[in-house]
Amino acid sequence: MSITRNIRSAAQSLKYSKWRSLMTMTGVILGVLSVITIVSIGEGVKRQVVGQINLLGSDLISVRPGNLVTRDKNGNIVKVNQISSFAFGSGSMSDSDLETIKSSSGVKTVVPIGLVNSGVKLDDVQYNQSLVIATNDKFPAMLKQTINHGVFFDDTDSNKHVVVIGKRVAENLFAENVPIGRTLTIRGVEFVVIGVFEEFNYSPLAYGTDLNQAIAMPYAAGQELTGHNQLAQVLVRPESVDQTTAVIAAINKKMTLAHGGQNDFTVLKQDENLSVVSNILKVFTAFISGVAAMSLLIGGIGIMNIMLVSVTERTREIGIRKAIGATNRQISEQFFVEATILSSTGGAIGIGLAFVINAVLRIVTHLNPVISLEVVLISAGVSIALGIVFGVIPAVRAARKDPIEALRYE
Amino acid sequence: MPIIELKEISKIFGFGDATTLALDEIDLVIEKGEFVAIMGPSGSGKSTLMNLIGLLDRPTYGSYKLGGKDVSRLRTNQLAKIRRDRVGYVFQSFNLLPRLNVLENVALPLVYKGVGANKRIKTASALLERVGLSDREYYLPKHLSGGQTQRAAIARALVNSPDIIIADEPTGNLDSESSRVVMELLSDIHKLGNTILLVTHNPELTRYVNRVVYMHDGVIVHDENTPIGEVPKLARKALNLFQRKTEEDDLAGVSALMKAIPTKHTTKKPRAKAKKPTSRSKSMKRIKK
Numbered sequence: 145m146s147i148t149r150n151i152r153s154a155a156q157s158l159k160y161s162k163w164r165s166l167m168t169m170t171g172v173i174l175g176v177l178s179v180i181t182i183v184s185i186g187e188g189v190k191r192q193v194v195g196q197i198n199l200l201g202s203d204l205i206s207v208r209p210g211n212l213v214t215r216d217k218n219g220n221i222v223k224v225n226q227i228s229s230f231a232f233g234s235g236s237m238s239d240s241d242l243e244t245i246k247s248s249s250g251v252k253t254v255v256p257i258g259l260v261n262s263g264v265k266l267d268d269v270q271y272n273q274s275l276v277i278a279t280n281d282k283f284p285a286m287l288k289q290t291i292n293h294g295v296f297f298d299d300t301d302s303n304k305h306v307v308v309i310g311k312r313v314a315e316n317l318f319a320e321n322v323p324i325g326r327t328l329t330i331r332g333v334e335f336v337v338i339g340v341f342e343e344f345n346y347s348p349l350a351y352g353t354d355l356n357q358a359i360a361m362p363y364a365a366g367q368e369l370t371g372h373n374q375l376a377q378v379l380v381r382p383e384s385v386d387q388t389t390a391v392i393a394a395i396n397k398k399m400t401l402a403h404g405g406q407n408d409f410t411v412l413k414q415d416e417n418l419s420v421v422s423n424i425l426k427v428f429t430a431f432i433s434g435v436a437a438m439s440l441l442i443g444g445i446g447i448m449n450i451m452l453v454s455v456t457e458r459t460r461e462i463g464i465r466k467a468i469g470a471t472n473r474q475i476s477e478q479f480f481v482e483a484t485i486l487s488s489t490g491g492a493i494g495i496g497l498a499f500v501i502n503a504v505l506r507i508v509t510h511l512n513p514v515i516s517l518e519v520v521l522i523s524a525g526v527s528i529a530l531g532i533v534f535g536v537i538p539a540v541r542a543a544r545k546d547p548i549e550a551l552r553y554e
Numbered sequence: 555m556p557i558i559e560l561k562e563i564s565k566i567f568g569f570g571d572a573t574t575l576a577l578d579e580i581d582l583v584i585e586k587g588e589f590v591a592i593m594g595p596s597g598s599g600k601s602t603l604m605n606l607i608g609l610l611d612r613p614t615y616g617s618y619k620l621g622g623k624d625v626s627r628l629r630t631n632q633l634a635k636i637r638r639d640r641v642g643y644v645f646q647s648f649n650l651l652p653r654l655n656v657l658e659n660v661a662l663p664l665v666y667k668g669v670g671a672n673k674r675i676k677t678a679s680a681l682l683e684r685v686g687l688s689d690r691e692y693y694l695p696k697h698l699s700g701g702q703t704q705r706a707a708i709a710r711a712l713v714n715s716p717d718i719i720i721a722d723e724p725t726g727n728l729d730s731e732s733s734r735v736v737m738e739l740l741s742d743i744h745k746l747g748n749t750i751l752l753v754t755h756n757p758e759l760t761r762y763v764n765r766v767v768y769m770h771d772g773v774i775v776h777d778e779n780t781p782i783g784e785v786p787k788l789a790r791k792a793l794n795l796f797q798r799k800t801e802e803d804d805l806a807g808v809s810a811l812m813k814a815i816p817t818k819h820t821t822k823k824p825r826a827k828a829k830k831p832t833s834r835s836k837s838m839k840r841i842k843k
């Protein structure tokens with residue numbers, strides 16, 4: 145019996161019980177869907193980080209509170225200590241840390257990112273989605289960010305009550321693209337909008353922090369609001385790119401000294417973001433892969449189960465086929481192909497849905513997931529293999545049926 | 555030339571206390587081109603005999619030559635291939651696959667033979683024309699009448715040009731008009747030279763055959779040749795003795811007929827397999843033409 149004939153006949157009998165076939169495939173569908181989705185999100189994130197590194201340059205250094213990573217003796221990151229501590233603003237440094245960093249040798253520019261924990265108000269409308277930061281006039285240059293409308297504050301504005309806002313804040317809060325000259329209230333103090341950022345394509349401060357929701361005010365103004373600034377991060381550029389490593393070493397040394405030998409801060413090179421992200425993704429990917437593997441296993445067992453039921457239900461059919469001359473092998477092939485079609489159809493549906501989810505994620509999030517050909521091929525392969533492995537027992541059982549007893553089966 | 559030669563064929567079902575001796579040292583020779591009716595009460599071993607001849611089952615003892623070749627000890631796969639190439643089955647309950655259309659059902663044996671799709675469709679289509687179902691090719695079996703279904707099943711049995719056709723009570727589920735059509739069809743096939751074995755309870759149907767074999771308790775109790783077109787002596791006796799009304803009457807008739815045959819075997823108890831060629835079993839051998 146030819147393979148195409150087998151496939152057509154199998155498709156026919158699966159179509160005959162569409163609903164049951166679909167239920168049976170659920171495990172495989174979900175398994176494939178979740179694997180592809182998580183891998184594609186990871187891939188998208190990595191690509192974004194690479195893009196960010198290319199844009200910002202590998203000489204951008206960031207200093208953050210907390211001991212975030214573990215390094216080997218060559219200084220390579222081997223482990224991310226606590227994923228949650230990578231969230232923006234999970235700890236803070238002080239103004240004296242800022243001075244320590246500034247005075248390290250080889251440092252050219254320093255941009256503090258102070259966190260002003262506050263919602264903002266426009267007239268009586270409260271807006272909590274924004275990220276209110278206090279920084280200095282070098283902020284746009286440091287992040288290679290342009291101002292779309294208006295201007296960024298310069299050093300003469302350092303204690304004026306002005307803000308530059310992200311695109312999303314303009315749209316969502318002011319409901320206009322250029323709300324320059326309008327005022328909003330932060331902690332009871334009125335601030336005048338003097339500029340709107342061009343759209344941020346990356347999240348240079350911390351992954352998942354959307355700078356399009358930023359409201360940036362001069363550093364001194366922030367200090368005035370909060371008493372003393374909570375430094376969530378300090379961005380540094382060395383005098384030249386080849387000095388990057390040396391500057392990092394200098395900052396590390398000075399900071400450790402200033403902290404009495406304690407390593408409760410982390411200095412990261414921009415291009416180390418990739419290994420940080422990879423490390424974080426590894427944990428998620430491992431978890432989701434485990435769930436997906438379970439789902440696939442359950443899917444496989446489900447297929448075996450339903451095929452066994454089908455073999456029993458179709459006992460008479462098997463008897464008839466044998467009576468008219470089907471060999472045991474031809475009978476087993478039929479059920480084997482059916483199991484494989486079931487699993488690979490599940491895989492195909494899973495892959496299809498993954499593309500749908502991918503499109504949706506691209507629209508509603510800024511994750512930009514990327515489905516690679518590789519992951520599609522692997523998923524397809526795994527689905528087919530699943531049917532082959534779990535189709536064996538039903539196929540053998542079908543082939544072994546005694547023709548006379550099978551013909552008598554009601 | 556004999557196409558079927560059974561020698562001291564016995565079939566025992568079950569183990570231990572629950573054994574049934576379904577066939578008891580059957581000797582039977584069937585020539586190529588014969589149309590044989592097998593009659594006998596329910597449980598007399600007719601189906602068991604048909605299954606053995608059709609190679610769906612193996613005998614417990616004895617030898618079976620099909621077309622001069624010993625087939626009683628072949629392996630499952632070899633049996634399947636001989637079934638496929640040389641045997642056509644027609645069942646009481648039709649046994650078409652419900653999900654395939656009529657054409658696909660008829661062509662199915664060719665699938666297992668490895669015949670290409672075009673040839674399959676042509677052959678099956680030609681046979682459907684022969685049984686008068688050309689206009690029903692794409693119907694599902696459930697949309698056919700009983701008689702049409704059985705004609706499709708006959709087409710399927712013929713599709714591999716088999717040497718023997720085994721029809722186990724093919725008219726058992728049909729009304730008399732459909733039965734007649736089916737029997738005419740089998741008769742035509744016989745006239746073209748096919749060997750046909752027909753199990754039936756209906757004595758009237760024996761007018762299509764040229765030989766009637768009577769079974770009782772796993773033994774052939776009588777075997778006679780009869781001119782085509784006539785209901786033979788014994789069968790006619792059953793016909794005259796009983797007013798046939800239903801299938802049950804048929805059965806009663808055949809049973810009574812068996813009891814009427816003056817041999818001592820009718821009182822014989824089922825016994826365990828014993829090798830004793832009695833004079834009785836010899837006397838039951840068919841009278842050669």
Ligand SMILES: Nc1ncnc2c1ncn2[C@@H]1O[C@H](COP(=O)(O)OP(=O)(O)O)[C@@H](O)[C@H]1O
Pocket residue numbers: 567568574575576594595596597598599600601602603
């Ligand atoms: N698979 C089986 N297992 C046990 N006993 C069987 C089996 N098949 C047939 N028999 C027994 O063998 C005897 C002959 O049965 P069968 O050939 O079906 O008779 P018939 O077709 O003449 O009605 C009966 O007693 C029946 O119960």
Ligand SMILES: [Mg+2]
Pocket residue numbers: 600601602722
């Ligand atoms: Mg029977």
